[in-house]
Amino acid sequence: MSIDMAQFHQVFFEESFEGLDIMETGLLNLDMGDVDAEDINTIFRAAHSIKGGSGTFGFTAVSDFTHVMETLLDEMRDGRRQVTQVAVDVLLGSVDCLKEMLTAIQDEQEVDVASVNEYKKALEVELNGEQANEATTTVEAVVEPTQLTNSAGSGWSIAFSPHTDLLKTGNDPVRMFRELAELGQLTSVVDFQGVPDFYDLDPEDCHLSWNLEVVGDIPSADVDDIFDWVEESCDLAIQSLKQQSDDRHQYVPPVENKTETSTVETKKQAVVDDTESDLDKPKSTKKEPSKPAAKGSSSIRVDTGKIDTLINMVGELVITQSMLSLVGEHFELNKLDQLKNGLSQLERHTRELQESVMNIRMLPISFVFSRFPRLVHDLSTKLDKKIELVMVGENTEVDKTVVELLSDPLVHLVRNSLDHGIEMPADRIAAGKPEMGTITLEAYHRGGNIVIEVRDDGKGLNKEVLMAKAIEKGLIDADANLTDKQAYELIFMAGFSTAEKLTDVSGRGVGMDVVRRNIQSLGGNIEIISELGKGSTIAIHLPLTLAILDGQSIAVGDERFIIPLGAIIESINIKESMVNRVAGKGETFRLRDEYLPIVRMHEIFNVKNAQATKLTDGLVVVVDGQGMRCGLFIDDLLGQQQVVIKSLEANYRKVEGVSGATILGDGSVALILDIPGLVRLSNQ
Amino acid sequence: MEELAEKSEIEQTEEKNIENLVQFLSFTLGNEEYGVDILRVQEIRSWEPVSRIPNVPSYEKGVVNLRGAIVPIVDLRERFGLGHLEYTALTVVVVLQMQTEQGQDRVMGVVVDSVSDVVDVDKKTIQESPNFGTKVSTEFINGLASVNERMVMLLDVDKLLKLDVLEDEDEN
Numbered sequence: 001m002s003i004d005m006a007q008f009h010q011v012f013f014e015e016s017f018e019g020l021d022i023m024e025t026g027l028l029n030l031d032m033g034d035v036d037a038e039d040i041n042t043i044f045r046a047a048h049s050i051k052g053g054s055g056t057f058g059f060t061a062v063s064d065f066t067h068v069m070e071t072l073l074d075e076m077r078d079g080r081r082q083v084t085q086v087a088v089d090v091l092l093g094s095v096d097c098l099k100e101m102l103t104a105i106q107d108e109q110e111v112d113v114a115s116v117n118e119y120k121k122a123l124e125v126e127l128n129g130e131q132a133n134e135a136t137t138t139v140e141a142v143v144e145p146t147q148l149t150n151s152a153g154s155g156w157s158i159a160f161s162p163h164t165d166l167l168k169t170g171n172d173p174v175r176m177f178r179e180l181a182e183l184g185q186l187t188s189v190v191d192f193q194g195v196p197d198f199y200d201l202d203p204e205d206c207h208l209s210w211n212l213e214v215v216g217d218i219p220s221a222d223v224d225d226i227f228d229w230v231e232e233s234c235d236l237a238i239q240s241l242k243q244q245s246d247d248r249h250q251y252v253p254p255v256e257n258k259t260e261t262s263t264v265e266t267k268k269q270a271v272v273d274d275t276e277s278d279l280d281k282p283k284s285t286k287k288e289p290s291k292p293a294a295k296g297s298s299s300i301r302v303d304t305g306k307i308d309t310l311i312n313m314v315g316e317l318v319i320t321q322s323m324l325s326l327v328g329e330h331f332e333l334n335k336l337d338q339l340k341n342g343l344s345q346l347e348r349h350t351r352e353l354q355e356s357v358m359n360i361r362m363l364p365i366s367f368v369f370s371r372f373p374r375l376v377h378d379l380s381t382k383l384d385k386k387i388e389l390v391m392v393g394e395n396t397e398v399d400k401t402v403v404e405l406l407s408d409p410l411v412h413l414v415r416n417s418l419d420h421g422i423e424m425p426a427d428r429i430a431a432g433k434p435e436m437g438t439i440t441l442e443a444y445h446r447g448g449n450i451v452i453e454v455r456d457d458g459k460g461l462n463k464e465v466l467m468a469k470a471i472e473k474g475l476i477d478a479d480a481n482l483t484d485k486q487a488y489e490l491i492f493m494a495g496f497s498t499a500e501k502l503t504d505v506s507g508r509g510v511g512m513d514v515v516r517r518n519i520q521s522l523g524g525n526i527e528i529i530s531e532l533g534k535g536s537t538i539a540i541h542l543p544l545t546l547a548i549l550d551g552q553s554i555a556v557g558d559e560r561f562i563i564p565l566g567a568i569i570e571s572i573n574i575k576e577s578m579v580n581r582v583a584g585k586g587e588t589f590r591l592r593d594e595y596l597p598i599v600r601m602h603e604i605f606n607v608k609n610a611q612a613t614k615l616t617d618g619l620v621v622v623v624d625g626q627g628m629r630c631g632l633f634i635d636d637l638l639g640q641q642q643v644v645i646k647s648l649e650a651n652y653r654k655v656e657g658v659s660g661a662t663i664l665g666d667g668s669v670a671l672i673l674d675i676p677g678l679v680r681l682s683n684q
Numbered sequence: 685m686e687e688l689a690e691k692s693e694i695e696q697t698e699e700k701n702i703e704n705l706v707q708f709l710s711f712t713l714g715n716e717e718y719g720v721d722i723l724r725v726q727e728i729r730s731w732e733p734v735s736r737i738p739n740v741p742s743y744e745k746g747v748v749n750l751r752g753a754i755v756p757i758v759d760l761r762e763r764f765g766l767g768h769l770e771y772t773a774l775t776v777v778v779v780l781q782m783q784t785e786q787g788q789d790r791v792m793g794v795v796v797d798s799v800s801d802v803v804d805v806d807k808k809t810i811q812e813s814p815n816f817g818t819k820v821s822t823e824f825i826n827g828l829a830s831v832n833e834r835m836v837m838l839l840d841v842d843k844l845l846k847l848d849v850l851e852d853e854d855e856n
């Protein structure tokens with residue numbers, strides 16, 4: 001039975017990468033003091049699936065490697081091993097290593113054997129070294145009767161009779177035997193009495209059963225692992241070859257025996273490694289710096305809810321279509337109304353369909369954010385800093401392309417904050433700040449823009465230092481007089497770095513200029529707000545071509561505008577008694593205990609023929625934009641709708657008070673208001 | 685008959701120096717005739733109501749929905765100070781495209797009185813735009829060409845469409 005396995009590779013890789021993410025998140029969330037067995041279980045399961053999958057597809061390097069990880073995790077799961085920070089770090093390292101291996105395989109490149117072995121060794125040291133130490137303290141655990149079988153002296157006898165449907169479940173006995181053979185000397189006896197006559201034979205059924213004997217010092221877990229996947233679909237009896245006679249013998253020196261077992265294993269692994277690397281070395285040229293684009297088609301995971309909506313809409317579309325064709329079949333003039341109705345329905349469905357299709361491309365920004373807990377964890381350990389990462393607005397939806405292109409610049413920024421922004425704990429305490437530094441990643445929509453902020457409460461940017469450095473590097477003139485903002489902009493210049501010494505984290509002075517270029521190539525801009533000693537905020541503003549926003553459409557004169565629904569607090573009919581004038585001109589009104597400025601839309605946008613010019617005639621919409629509240633005076637509220645944000649800048653330019661545009665149901669264009677911009681505009 | 689004569693004339697020139705020929709779309713604004721490189725013309729549409737953009741010069745009429753893209757519409761008459769003409773069903777919008785320095789495509793519609801013709805112009809015969817000092821702004825004019833005894837002013841599309849950016853810089 002030969003199936004082209006390659007067709008499943010893509011799925012395997014996707015699932016494996018997902019599994020790796022699960023492992024990573026799980027490991028990061030492990031609380032050293034109080035480990036939840038279920039957490040470890042989750043990590044273990046992920047590792048196990050990767051191992052199983054890679055074994056099936058013949059990626060032995062991956063399955064071997066995962067196997068070692070799994071052993072470590074298994075011991076943690078059973079409580080035989082303390083979960084230590086060191087162990088977790090080693091495991092995290094191995095997750096990275098696995099990721100590299102899988103990527104290499106996916107790109108059809110050579111796996112970097114040397115680095116894999118390094119990680120593997122670290123794992124084994126962790127596995128064995130710890131075990132030796134631990135064994136003395138927790139002898140009981142090792143000597144528990146159930147554990148005895150763990151290190152059966154000289155092998156196992158396995159009666160393996162699969163059910164007929166074993167092959168259909170995708171399991172291959174031959175692969176399992178191969179794995180067994182790797183553990184020790186394997187003898188197998190096949191019982192083919194169950195095989196029916198040739199005419200009754202279904203080639204997809206399995207009629208064979210085996211009696212297997214593996215000789216060698218093999219932990220039971222290893223054997224169990226191999227049969228783990230088929231337990232459901234076979235009769236299995238595993239017996240130690242010398243179980244009874246071994247009992248006493250084993251009981252006396254459990255410690256040595258155990259350590260011995262593992263060293264033997266290590267040696268064997270080492271041998272395997274050597275041969276592997278010997279085999280691979282002649283072939284493996286140095287890793288090519290540029291990856292070939294052999295990745296195939298990229299795929300996207302979509303919320304089933306979105307797909308359901310799509311299917312519903314297609315259904316409606318079909319109904320409308322059949323209705324229209326019915327009308328068209330025997331058309332008479334009195335059916336004109338029906339035709340018009342049908343056409344407008346068709347138009348609506350098509351538009352909805354279009355919007356939902358675009359919606360599919362939207363991903364929550366958490367796809368980018370999710371990698372940062374790990375990054376912060378690793379770097380803060382490396383730099384001996386105490387840092388907490390806070391993430392806000394992970395569910396903000398962004399177009400897939402933006403998500404993909406955003407991740408590198410963000411990594412740069414977070415690294416910078418970690419390395420240059422947050423001070424060492426001692427310095428922080430001296431400065432009267434909490435020892436634990438905070439980095440906040442926040443994403444939100446502001447009109448047609450998505451804003452992503454990287455905020456830290458570190459030392460902030462020092463204008464003097466920046467300028468001195470820039471003068472030293474000859475980037476600006478010695479007598480240049482820069483504003484704060486201009487001074488901060490210096491960090492975006494190529495070849496600029498203020499770190500006193502270079503670390504491998506950051507400080508090479510490439511980076512920020514690249515970050516800015518990347519952001520600009522996405523059509524966005526980047527802005528720095530900083531206060532010396534208090535921290536700095538780097539805000540990335542990106543225009544969204546495909547973002548969708550809940551909007552409230554309003555009327556001013558003949559014109560329609562959209563206010564982002566999130567910005568609206570309430571709408572009120574204003575009474576003359578609520579209005580106050582400041583210096584005879586600036587109008588404010590009292591809303592509960594607050595005086596808010598009134599922004600007359602028809603005035604600041606010069607709308608002719610506005611219906612309401614007296615405050616009591618129209619409506620006041622109380623809006624909040626970045627903490628600035630005001631009342632927008634408009635003619636009328638029209639309706640709420642989801643609007644697709646289109647960038648004005650793509651073909652035009654930025655307009656003050658407007659963050660973007662959208663296309664209304666009738667095909668006309670409506671502008672989306674930018675509340676903070678409006679407030680600024682009204683102040684001018 | 686005249687047209688035929690014109691054609692044969694063009695064909696003759698084509699035979700002579702086909703490499704030097706550039707095609708322009710010519711249109712009129714009042715009594716003046718302008719031309720734009722035909723490769724920059726995306727499409728020609730009739731006037732349709734625009735959504736006004738607040739607080740911009742009056743020649744920037746607003747934006748329209750062009751198959752999902754928001755495209756600004758500029759009245760060239762007003763832009764060149766030729767006065768305003770009521771828009772009718774015959775008013776034409778020429779949609780032009782350009783590439784910014786960042787490599788992004790930009791699209792913009794210009795309102796013209798009417799589109800007249802596609803003309804072939806020999807590159808060599810294009811005359812530099814005369815300098816009137818500050819009296820007449822010729823910044824958008826690339827050169828002058830003579831077509832059938834008429835003068836056609838050839839517009840620099842890049843400059844024309846970049847005008848917003850230039851203005852932004854001025855503001856700063």
